[in-house]
Amino acid sequence: MFGLDLNVKYRGFELFMLFTGYSAYQRLLNTPYYQNHSTRKYSNVLVDGLPNGNPHPNISTTTSTNNMQTSDYWIVDASYLRLRNAAISYSLPKNIVEKIYMSDLKITLYGTNLLTFSKMKATDPESINAGITNFPLFRTFALGLSVNF
Secondary structure, eight states: OEEEEEEEEETTEEEEEEEEEESSOEEEOOSTTTSOOTTOOOOHHHHHOOTTOOOOOOOOSSOOTTTTOOSGGGEEEOOEEEEEEEEEEEEOOHHHHHHTTOSEEEEEEEEEEEEEEESOOSSOSSSTTBTTTBOOOOOEEEEEEEEEO
16 A cells, blocks of 8 residues: 655645555455346456456356356456545735735645546446445545635
8 A cells, every 4th residue: 555645836836636556456356347147247347358357257147156256267456546635726926915905815626536547447446336336436626715814
């Protein structure tokens, strides 16, 4: 598990970025997205190939206990790097804010879950059931204004 906290300031601008991730991280694809249940067909990911490149076994399109046996067929490299939080802000110069009777005025744009780099493209490597049987990880944006008098 690793992370990087980056904070850069230059002439009233400030950039903050928080990266997190895992390396040498493996996941078991034991989610309904990848595995067949009842009469539901397999996802395109299984038909086209798993992220680990494993060859396809003889799987049935009907209910079968052999289809979902835990094995290394379902294990994939889920290592990832995620831009978890980012913010860019601008503080107006003192000579401008003092003219409008303030001591500080800062505008900030925030974002969360902005980018994820991983071999797993169809599901989230951190929360494999996100958006399938659990709520998805949301990408959010917010605009902030900080005023001091």
